[in-house]
Amino acid sequence: MSTSEATVFVVDDDHAVRRFLCGLIASIDVSVESYASAQDFLDSYEPGRAGCLLLDIRMPGMSGLELQQELDRRAIDLPVIILTGHGNVQVAVNAMKAGAVDFIEKPFNNELLLDRVQRALSEGVKTREARLGQEAIKDRMARLTPRERQVLERVIAGDTNKGVARRLGISEKTVELHRSRVMEKMQAGSLAALVKMVSAVQG
Amino acid sequence: MFRFVRFFLLTSTLVIVAIVVVLVVHRQNEVSRLIEFAERQNVALAQSLANTIWPLFSSYVTTASMMESEELRGRPETAQIRAVVKDVSLGLPILKIKIYDLNGLTVYSSEPDEIGENKSNNPGYFSAAREGKPASKLTYRDTFSSFEGAVQNRDLVESYLPIPSGNGSTEGVFEPYTDVTPLLDGIRRDTFKLALGFLAVFAVLFSILFLSVRRAEHTIKSQYVDINRKNVALEREIAVRQQAEAELEHARDDLERRVEERTRKLTREVTERKQAEENARKLSRAVEQSPAMTIITDLGGHIEYVNPQFTNVTGYTLEDVMGKTPRILKSGETPPEVYRELWSTITSGREWQGQLHNRKKDQTLYWVAVSISPITDKNGTLTHFLGSAEDITERRQADDEARRHRNELAHFGRVSSLGEMATSLAHELNQPLTVISGCAQFCLDRLRSDKGKPEDLLDSLEQAAEQAERANQIVRRVRSFIQKKEPERKEIDVNDTIRAVSTLLRSDAREHDSDIALELAEDLPPVTADSIEVQQVVVNLVHNGVEVMAQSAPAPRLLTIRTAARDGTVEIAVHNRGREIPAEDLDRMFRPFFTTKSTGLGMGLSISRTIVEAHGGSLWATSSLGSGTEFHFTLPVADTGGQR
Numbered sequence: 001m002s003t004s005e006a007t008v009f010v011v012d013d014d015h016a017v018r019r020f021l022c023g024l025i026a027s028i029d030v031s032v033e034s035y036a037s038a039q040d041f042l043d044s045y046e047p048g049r050a051g052c053l054l055l056d057i058r059m060p061g062m063s064g065l066e067l068q069q070e071l072d073r074r075a076i077d078l079p080v081i082i083l084t085g086h087g088n089v090q091v092a093v094n095a096m097k098a099g100a101v102d103f104i105e106k107p108f109n110n111e112l113l114l115d116r117v118q119r120a121l122s123e124g125v126k127t128r129e130a131r132l133g134q135e136a137i138k139d140r141m142a143r144l145t146p147r148e149r150q151v152l153e154r155v156i157a158g159d160t161n162k163g164v165a166r167r168l169g170i171s172e173k174t175v176e177l178h179r180s181r182v183m184e185k186m187q188a189g190s191l192a193a194l195v196k197m198v199s200a201v202q203g
Numbered sequence: 204m205f206r207f208v209r210f211f212l213l214t215s216t217l218v219i220v221a222i223v224v225v226l227v228v229h230r231q232n233e234v235s236r237l238i239e240f241a242e243r244q245n246v247a248l249a250q251s252l253a254n255t256i257w258p259l260f261s262s263y264v265t266t267a268s269m270m271e272s273e274e275l276r277g278r279p280e281t282a283q284i285r286a287v288v289k290d291v292s293l294g295l296p297i298l299k300i301k302i303y304d305l306n307g308l309t310v311y312s313s314e315p316d317e318i319g320e321n322k323s324n325n326p327g328y329f330s331a332a333r334e335g336k337p338a339s340k341l342t343y344r345d346t347f348s349s350f351e352g353a354v355q356n357r358d359l360v361e362s363y364l365p366i367p368s369g370n371g372s373t374e375g376v377f378e379p380y381t382d383v384t385p386l387l388d389g390i391r392r393d394t395f396k397l398a399l400g401f402l403a404v405f406a407v408l409f410s411i412l413f414l415s416v417r418r419a420e421h422t423i424k425s426q427y428v429d430i431n432r433k434n435v436a437l438e439r440e441i442a443v444r445q446q447a448e449a450e451l452e453h454a455r456d457d458l459e460r461r462v463e464e465r466t467r468k469l470t471r472e473v474t475e476r477k478q479a480e481e482n483a484r485k486l487s488r489a490v491e492q493s494p495a496m497t498i499i500t501d502l503g504g505h506i507e508y509v510n511p512q513f514t515n516v517t518g519y520t521l522e523d524v525m526g527k528t529p530r531i532l533k534s535g536e537t538p539p540e541v542y543r544e545l546w547s548t549i550t551s552g553r554e555w556q557g558q559l560h561n562r563k564k565d566q567t568l569y570w571v572a573v574s575i576s577p578i579t580d581k582n583g584t585l586t587h588f589l590g591s592a593e594d595i596t597e598r599r600q601a602d603d604e605a606r607r608h609r610n611e612l613a614h615f616g617r618v619s620s621l622g623e624m625a626t627s628l629a630h631e632l633n634q635p636l637t638v639i640s641g642c643a644q645f646c647l648d649r650l651r652s653d654k655g656k657p658e659d660l661l662d663s664l665e666q667a668a669e670q671a672e673r674a675n676q677i678v679r680r681v682r683s684f685i686q687k688k689e690p691e692r693k694e695i696d697v698n699d700t701i702r703a704v705s706t707l708l709r710s711d712a713r714e715h716d717s718d719i720a721l722e723l724a725e726d727l728p729p730v731t732a733d734s735i736e737v738q739q740v741v742v743n744l745v746h747n748g749v750e751v752m753a754q755s756a757p758a759p760r761l762l763t764i765r766t767a768a769r770d771g772t773v774e775i776a777v778h779n780r781g782r783e784i785p786a787e788d789l790d791r792m793f794r795p796f797f798t799t800k801s802t803g804l805g806m807g808l809s810i811s812r813t814i815v816e817a818h819g820g821s822l823w824a825t826s827s828l829g830s831g832t833e834f835h836f837t838l839p840v841a842d843t844g845g846q847r
Contacts, residue, residue: 013713016670020638023662024645039759058630060709060718061759085630106633107640110648 006121007051010034011041011067012083013059017106021054028114030121038062042070050128052079052101052120057091068098077127079120083108137197140186148185151178156195211416215409222401226394233390234341241360241381242339248295249337249364249377256287257366257374264302264375267310272319275310281318284311289350292379298349298359299380302366305332305373314348331363331376338363341383349380358387496571498590499578504528507587516594518564529590534568536560549575549588558595569596609813614687616810617739620746621685624707627714631706632677635670642667680707683735684742690733694841697730697737697766697773698723704738708745708764715753717760719745724767730838736814737838740822741775743807744834748779751832755782772820772837780831789824811836 008025010032012018018034025032031051035041039062041053053071057064064082071078082095082103092103101123102116144152147168154164161179165172188194263280275281288300288311302311307323322328330338339362347354360381365373490497496513500506506524514520517532524531537560548555554576562568571592578587621628642663649660684707701723712719745762752760756779765776784792791797793812798805808822815822815836822836 063716085633107637110644
């Protein structure tokens with residue numbers, strides 16, 4: 001997946017600012033959508049869409065900070081860039097604590113803004129891929145039988161086939177059979193790959 | 204009216220009743236005589252019986268009480284008595300004969316069934332047997348069995364007769380039944396004839412009398428009507444005469460009253476004249492000693508009189524100004540249209556009131572509150588003008604001072620609330636600056652990299668220009684809001700005033716993550732007010748509201764500004780959804796230095812109330828749990844009609 005499918009969601013109540021940001025972002029061929037309020041954005045956002053959020057921290061109704069909390073609640077993990085007026089340190093700190101990846105002060109340098117936006121987009125893609133990978137591994141693990149799952153846990157813990165057989169009270173041959181089925185179901189080429197997968201979802 | 208006929212009929216009825224009574228009495232007498240006659244006949248019969256049969260049967264009768272009735276009927280003596288009795292009573296109207304002994308036993312009866320009956324309790328028997336007196340009564344029988352067999356419809360006289368013995372004592376009782384029917388019929392016939400005769404005579408008399416009485420009544424009636432008619436005529440004549448008398452009396456009273464009235468009027472006129480002279484003396488003293496300056500001019504404005512106070516204040520004596528016009532007092536400070544209005548008011552006969560800025564004899568300026576009214580004579584014709592004036596220079600100075608003080612306070616309030624809103628103002632200015640700066644960079648980049656197509660640049664430059672104008676407007680608003688100038692009261696539309704300041708309000712709300720809704724009523728009447736001061740009150744209430752909501756209310760934080768026309772005022776309500784204000788603070792918070800905030804001096808609400816009250820309105824707050832707090836202030840609707 002590349003950044004070309006991602007969208008920048010601009011949420012700012014100021015029409016002039018919104019219009020300028022859209023023009024600027026569109027000028028580097030990144031798709032962009034703009035919303036006048038946090039609520040408008042929440043109402044039209046379809047879960048699973050990729051991209052990043054360019055958000056003014058001060059808005060009537062729901063503030064930027066409250067929107068961040070709402071995104072958390074809905075498990076939407078779009079990277080958030082906060083736009084603020086005069087560097088209000090406390091505001092920036094709160095935003096970062098709430099999970100913003102970046103904050104930019106108005107007025108800003110166009111280059112800087114675009115650079116940050118792109119960084120956020122690729123970061124968004126990365127986290128999104130990672131999340132998708134984890135979900136795939138979880139799916140595969142869910143397909144294992146209870147016995148295969150026990151074998152998998154022992155193998156990852158470093159037990160030999162013989163050790164596993166003794167621990168589970170079954171024959172070594174049966175362990176070998178389970179183990180090869182686990183490798184197959186988890187699409188793992190080697191023991192190292194298997195360990196990496198499991199630690200990615202459990203870590 | 205006397206009713207002859209009725210009276211006559213009544214009298215006749217009485218006469219008829221009297222006749223009936225006489226007839227009844229007459230008949231009764233006849234019957235009594237008849238009974239007496241029959242009794243005498245019976246007594247004679249009894250006597251003869253006693254003489255003939257008693258010596259033969261007395262022993263039988265006296266001993267008969269020993270025997271039963273059957274035995275009595277069967278005795279040979281019974282048949283013997285019958286033969287004797289029949290013999291004796293032959294040719295007499297005797298229908299039946301009974302013989303009783305002294306015990307009341309029926310020893311013999313011509314009706315054999317009755318032999319043996321006991322009659323001792325019969326009153327007739329009792330009279331004859333015990334007292335030796337005969338007793339008789341008249342009876343009527345439908346059927347009766349006699350010697351000759353049964354007879355019908357008979358009138359009988361029954362007589363109980365004592366049978367005397369040789370020594371004079373009674374030995375038994377003899378009862379014959381005498382038929383008196385023919386005699387009684389005779390009596391009835393006589394009575395009937397008598398009644399008929401009476402009635403015939405009476406009917407003739409009645410008819411004659413009735414006719415004459417009716418005729419008399421008729422005559423009386425017609426005379427009565429005639430008299431009535433004459434009475435009416437007489438009464439009318441009396442009434443006419445009485446009216447004439449009343450009119451005469453009325454005329455006399457009227458004359459008396461007029462004389463009285465004239466006398467009274469004369470007395471009153473004399474008193475009034477005295478009073479008027481007294482009043483005039485009092486009034487002239489009052490005018491002379493009055494603390495108000497008084498001027499009297501003729502219709503051309505030439506001064507005829509000034510009082511001592513006028514001289515005290517202006518320095519001009521009566522001699523100085525006599526014959527001159529009040530123009531000598533003009534300073535040139537009062538606009539000429541004031542004088543024009545003054546003249547047009549008083550020459551049309553109305554009173555003028557106003558303030559004039561005049562000059563004294565020593566050339567110093569002073570302010571007077573003047574009231575000029577026309578003086579008319581009895582006929583309503585204008586004759587003079589009366590001016591009354593009060594030196595209000597000091598009062599005006601004090602007012603000016605107070606006003607200046609208030610204006611300074613208001614200005615201070617505006618500056619300090621703008622100070623509190625500095626952050627949001629900076630933010631508000633930052634928005635256009637961001638766009639301007641961004642657009643400028645964009646154009647520069649394009650031009651430097653030679654990629655700039657003119658239409659791209661044009662769009663960016665247009666945006667930049669728009670935003671520069673926006674920034675300019677913000678700066679202008681802020682400057683007019685905090686500039687220090689005399690408030691200027693004029694007719695303003697409250698809605699326009701609020702809209703003009705809405706950018707400022709929105710930026711402040713935005714700074715507190717709140718939104719503002721305007722609910723402005725259409726067709727609001729104009730109010731007379733200083734628009735900057737009205738804006739100041741609104742800004743203050745909104746700023747307080749959004750701050751309170753930022754502290755206490757969850758999203759969405761909405762502040763509503765409503766306007767409405769109500770009872771001759773325009774009411775502006777600013778509602779916030781923040782926490783409720785305790786009842787004891789609702790009024791206290793309008794005092795100076797009352798604050799619950801960490802920033803600000805606590806002067807905002809106090810200054811706002813001063814401003815609103817200086818405009819003749821009021822400012823108050825209502826608060827309730829759950830619905831937040833609402834501030835209201837009113838401004839009186841501009842008086843657009845008929846000002847002098």
